[in-house]
Amino acid sequence: MDFKFTAEEESFRREVKGWLKEAIPPRWRELPTGFWQETEESWKISRQFQKNLGLKGWLAPAYPVELGGAGLSHIKRLILAEELTYHDAPVSIETEITVNWVGMALQHFGSEQQKQDFIPRIAKGDIIFCLGYSEPNAGSDLASLQTRAVEQGDNYVINGQKIWCSYAHYADYCWLGAVTDPDAGKHRNMSMFVVDMKNPGITIRPLINVIGCHSFNEVFFDDVRTPKDSLVGVKNNGWFQLAMALDFERSGVQTAAANKLLLDHMVNYAKANKRGGKLLSKDPILRNMIAEMAIEIEVARMLCYRIAWIYSKGGHSNYESSQAMIFGSELLRRISDAGMRVLGQYGQLAYGSQRAVERAAMCRSYLASLSIGVGGGTNEIQRNIIAMRGLGLPRKEQVRVIFLIPGGYYHGFSF
Numbered sequence: 200m201d202f203k204f205t206a207e208e209e210s211f212r213r214e215v216k217g218w219l220k221e222a223i224p225p226r227w228r229e230l231p232t233g234f235w236q237e238t239e240e241s242w243k244i245s246r247q248f249q250k251n252l253g254l255k256g257w258l259a260p261a262y263p264v265e266l267g268g269a270g271l272s273h274i275k276r277l278i279l280a281e282e283l284t285y286h287d288a289p290v291s292i293e294t295e296i297t298v299n300w301v302g303m304a305l306q307h308f309g310s311e312q313q314k315q316d317f318i319p320r321i322a323k324g325d326i327i328f329c330l331g332y333s334e335p336n337a338g339s340d341l342a343s344l345q346t347r348a349v350e351q352g353d354n355y356v357i358n359g360q361k362i363w364c365s366y367a368h369y370a371d372y373c374w375l376g377a378v379t380d381p382d383a384g385k386h387r388n389m390s391m392f393v394v395d396m397k398n399p400g401i402t403i404r405p406l407i408n409v410i411g412c413h414s415f416n417e418v419f420f421d422d423v424r425t426p427k428d429s430l431v432g433v434k435n436n437g438w439f440q441l442a443m444a445l446d447f448e449r450s451g452v453q454t455a456a457a458n459k460l461l462l463d464h465m466v467n468y469a470k471a472n473k474r475g476g477k478l479l480s481k482d483p484i485l486r487n488m489i490a491e492m493a494i495e496i497e498v499a500r501m502l503c504y505r506i507a508w509i510y511s512k513g514g515h516s517n518y519e520s521s522q523a524m525i526f527g528s529e530l531l532r533r534i535s536d537a538g539m540r541v542l543g544q545y546g547q548l549a550y551g552s553q554r555a556v557e558r559a560a561m562c563r564s565y566l567a568s569l570s571i572g573v574g575g576g577t578n579e580i581q582r583n584i585i586a587m588r589g590l591g592l593p594r595k596e597q598v599r600v601i602f603l604i605p606g607g608y609y610h611g612f613s614f
């Protein structure tokens with residue numbers, strides 16, 4: 200077996216690395232970056248950087264050219280994402296939400312008009328989406344969501360509450376799941392909408408995350424009117440559209456690349472610092488631990504490469520995405536935990552402290568890693584998915600749904 204990238208792909212990786220040397224503003228290197236943007240300044244830099252990526256065709260590299268993308272392969276998309284994260288470029292989760300989760304789902308399920316309206320603007324970095332999935336009583340059991348969308352004349356009228364909506368306070372649109380047929384059973388009663396966040400009746404309340412940063416929000420919908428043509432795809436088929444968007448969400452290579460960057464920080468620190476008069480890098484227990492994690496990073500990367508390969512063959516990654524999410528997120532927890540032990544008390548210093556190492560990246564990652572295996576569905580839910588869809592293990596009531604997507608059959612659903 201030959202897992203090598205082609206010469207052209209290697210050359211693309213070199214091009215990306217070369218471009219990044221010039222493209223990342225020096226000020227970015229002084230700010231607390233990594234997981235979540237923390238300041239207005241870093242947000243502005245990040246938005247500008249994404250527009251620059253858009254100008255180059257690299258914000259949505261695998262989108263078709265006619266929709267504003269660069270028409271690159273999914274393997275090149277992976278290479279780009281890997282290098283952007285590893286080099287700590289000014290990209291963040293909101294880019295992922297908009298470009299790789301919602302944008303991809305809209306290309307599958309949106310009408311021609313919706314594609315023309317949204318995809319080119321996404322590819323240029325002109326608009327941002329948030330995800331309106333979770334509710335106070337519908338997280339893991341997302342199919343229990345209660346937000347209602349009722350037809351009234353030319354509109355749907357939306358009422359309900361969403362929670363944990365990342366970056367809703369910046370978003371132009373919400374990719375929203377709402378019940379459109381309350382009499383139908385779970386999984387057959389909801390539809391997906393693209394709702395303009397400027398609509399009257401939307402209230403956004405901040406929720407501060409574990410790092411102390413405003414990334415989450417509660418979003419309230421009170422008699423929000425949205426035109427009928429903001430419904431995406433088939434009415435009452437929203438569950439499957441949402442599930443496919445979740446598959447995209449779980450399939451990125453970013454966590455694997457972030458793990459590699461953190462391990463490099465740890466290695467550099469161990470090479471340069473002593474404890475008890477002895478270089479940390481000479482400690483045999485630490486060396487073994489670092490070597491073990493280096494192997495695991497390669498496994499995490501391979502799981503993600505496989506997903507890019509599936510997409511490059513016109514397929515769709517489903518339980519494979521869950522595998523990558525579990526492995527990458529749990530590895531992030533292990534690496535961050537090990538990193539905090541290697542750094543000792545320096546690890547606890549926050550950004551801004553003179554003696555904080557690498558702008559307190561390890562500490563931020565340690566805190567953030569708790570949530571990385573929760574967003575997009577907890578790792579327990581991912582294990583359920585692998586058991587059911589990957590291994591065919593039964594649930595009490597089984598319905599199997601097969602439906603067609605461009606390029607192949609998507610037959611992931613047993614519920």
Ligand SMILES: Cc1cc2nc3c(=O)[nH]c(=O)nc-3n(C[C@H](O)[C@H](O)[C@H](O)COP(=O)(O)OP(=O)(O)OC[C@H]3O[C@@H](n4cnc5c(N)ncnc54)[C@H](O)[C@@H]3O)c2cc1C
Pocket residue numbers: 329330331332333334335337338339340361362363364365366570571573574575576577578579580583
């Ligand atoms: C960083 C981050 C970003 C997020 N961004 C968004 C966003 O933009 N938009 C959005 O809508 N939501 C977002 N979320 C919310 C996220 O989707 C939910 O937190 C997640 O689905 C879990 O739901 P819950 O918090 O209600 O936990 P619960 O569903 O109440 O789960 C509690 C615990 O019970 C376990 N559990 C529940 N059911 C089962 C089961 N059947 N089998 C085994 N274990 C089970 C869970 O694994 C978990 O450990 C985000 C969350 C995080 C952490």
